[in-house]
Amino acid sequence: MLPETVFTTLELPASDRFEAWTEQLGRTHAPMHLSSERTADYRGRQRVIGLGEVTVWPATFDQLVFCRTPRLVRQSDPEVFHLSLLRRGDGTASWGRQQVGYGIDDFHVNCSSRSYEISTGPEPVTIVGLEIPLAAVDLPAGRAHEVVGRRISGREGMGALLAGLLVQLTSNTSSYRTADAERLGRVVTDLVTAVFAHTLDAEPSLPPEAHARTLVLRVKAFVRRHLGDPDLTPAKIAAAHHVSRSYLYRLFQGEGLSVASYIREQRLANAHRELTDPGLRHLPIQAIAARWGYPRPGDFTRAFRTAHGITPSELRNQVLNRTAVDGTPIDVDAVRMTPLAPHGHH
Numbered sequence: 001m002l003p004e005t006v007f008t009t010l011e012l013p014a015s016d017r018f019e020a021w022t023e024q025l026g027r028t029h030a031p032m033h034l035s036s037e038r039t040a041d042y043r044g045r046q047r048v049i050g051l052g053e054v055t056v057w058p059a060t061f062d063q064l065v066f067c068r069t070p071r072l073v074r075q076s077d078p079e080v081f082h083l084s085l086l087r088r089g090d091g092t093a094s095w096g097r098q099q100v101g102y103g104i105d106d107f108h109v110n111c112s113s114r115s116y117e118i119s120t121g122p123e124p125v126t127i128v129g130l131e132i133p134l135a136a137v138d139l140p141a142g143r144a145h146e147v148v149g150r151r152i153s154g155r156e157g158m159g160a161l162l163a164g165l166l167v168q169l170t171s172n173t174s175s176y177r178t179a180d181a182e183r184l185g186r187v188v189t190d191l192v193t194a195v196f197a198h199t200l201d202a203e204p205s206l207p208p209e210a211h212a213r214t215l216v217l218r219v220k221a222f223v224r225r226h227l228g229d230p231d232l233t234p235a236k237i238a239a240a241h242h243v244s245r246s247y248l249y250r251l252f253q254g255e256g257l258s259v260a261s262y263i264r265e266q267r268l269a270n271a272h273r274e275l276t277d278p279g280l281r282h283l284p285i286q287a288i289a290a291r292w293g294y295p296r297p298g299d300f301t302r303a304f305r306t307a308h309g310i311t312p313s314e315l316r317n318q319v320l321n322r323t324a325v326d327g328t329p330i331d332v333d334a335v336r337m338t339p340l341a342p343h344g345h346h
Contacts, residue, residue, distance in 0.1 A: 002173040002181050003050040009042055018042040021061065028057055029131060030112040031076050033067040043124070049173060051185030055131040058170045060088075064125075066118040077113050079134045081144070083192065084108045085154050085163050089125030093118045095149050107152035107159055107195075111145060128166045136189045138210060139197060147196045158198040161217050162191045190214055215241065216251050220262065227267050230293045234259040267292040268307050271300070275316050285312050 007024050009017035018039040026032060028048060036042060044061035085107055092101045093108055094117045102108050110116050111134070137144040154163030169176075169184065176184065194214040219241060226232050237259065238248045252259050271292045274280050280288070286297045289312070294300035304312050 001178065002176050002184070003178065004173050005048045006046070007048070008045040010045070014041040017044070025066075028055065028129070029080070029082050030068060030078050031072050033069065033072070035065045035067070036063055037122075038062045047170070049170065050181060051188060052182035053133055053136060054185035054188050056166065056170060056188070057129040057131070058127070059129060060124055060126040061120075062124050063122050064120050066116075068112070068115050068117075070115045073113060073115055078131075080112050080131045081134060081137060081148075081192070082110050082112065083130040083132070085128040085130075085166055087126040087128060087167075089121050089123055091118060091120040091125065093149070098149050100149060100151050102151060105154040105163065107154050107163070109147050109150065109152065111148050114145075114148060128170055130166065130188070130192070132189060132192055137193050137196060139193065139200070143200055144193075144196050147199050150199060152195060152199055158191075158195045158214075161214075161221055162188075162195050164221065165191060165217065187213060187217070191217060212251060212254070215243070216255060219248070219251070223263055224266055227263070227270060227293050228291055230295045232263060232293060263293075264303060264307075267294065268304060271304065271312070272308070272315070275312055276319050278319065281316070281320060285316065288312075 009021050012020055018034075018036060021042055021044045022032070022034045024044075024046060025034065028046070042062055044059065046057055046059035046061075049056045049058075084102075086102050086104055088104065090101070090103050091108070092099055093110065094100075095110075095114065100108075108118070110118070113134070134144070152159045154160060165188065169188075190210040190213040193210050219237060222237060222240060223232065229236075234245050234248055238245045241248070243251075248259060252262065257265075271288050271294075274283065274288045274291075275285070286300075289295075289297055289300035294303070301311055301313075304310075304315075308315070
């Protein structure tokens with residue numbers, strides 16, 4: 001499990017909540033003056049997930065105005081970029097005369113070395129916050145600072161890759177090992193650097209290592225979108241990303257897996273989830289197989305049994321029988337998936 005702490009104002013007396021929230025955000029990002037229309041009984045909850053020198057912090061909180069003044073910058077500057085992915089609510093940010101509005105699935109970017117004012121709307125907001133050292137964003141001549149004040153979409157392009165990674169990472173930290181934290185921090189750093197470079201149209205200036213790791217994330221996202229295509233092959237994936245098959249293989253070797261095994265793992269994981277969903281019991285097994293890129297039922301059965309030691313029909317019968325016995329929905333986590341057997345390249 002990744003290192004994580006949880007802070008909530010609800011554990012404190014109502015009169016102490018806003019002051020405690022102010023101190024907590026000051027520790028997470030940088031000292032700020034905060035104000036709110038709800039200081040008498042402030043509601044805020046924050047999870048802080050440590051990824052080496054990177055911090056990710058999903059949070060939900062009441063209406064709030066953040067103000068980092070020039071004096072506070074002079075007094076204390078942790079020298080970090082902050083990104084917020086807005087998941088619920090809305091807000092505006094101001095840097096001098098510049099003002100930008102933000103909606104759901106937008107990224108807001110600021111820097112602890114600059115003064116700013118941020119106001120959220122009247123309703124509670126949910127964000128995924130991210131703190132990353134200025135020095136970790138490897139772009140030349142301080143160009144990364146030019147991103148501050150720009151609205152970056154988390155719905156498309158590089159921003160969607162970063163948003164997807166942050167949402168996946170924060171939705172279930174127990175699926176990772178503690179040893180994964182620093183590696184995930186490097187992945188996040190590379191992707192933030194790529195998002196900044198894309199926003200500034202400076203991608204050629206990215207270090208080769210960041211280019212490679214970002215390309216792996218793009219390829220994986222492409223694979224997940226095309227799992228239903230039975231003709232999804234390394235050749236097709238390489239062509240879609242304008243690289244050779246041999247280079248694609250080398251990229252995945254750096255991840256400790258092959259292209260073929262990643263495709264198979266994703267297909268079988270999705271099929272397993274649908275087979276163990278009582279709400280999808282009306283779907284024939286061959287229909288589920290076809291949805292995930294197996295048009296020939298025999299191929300699907302063999303691949304599934306090799307990976308999990310059980311056939312798709314046996315797994316589904318377990319689920320239906322257990323539901324029938326006690327009349328309650330099945331706990332799909334109780335139907336364990338055995339590790340996928342390693343295989344070579346296509």
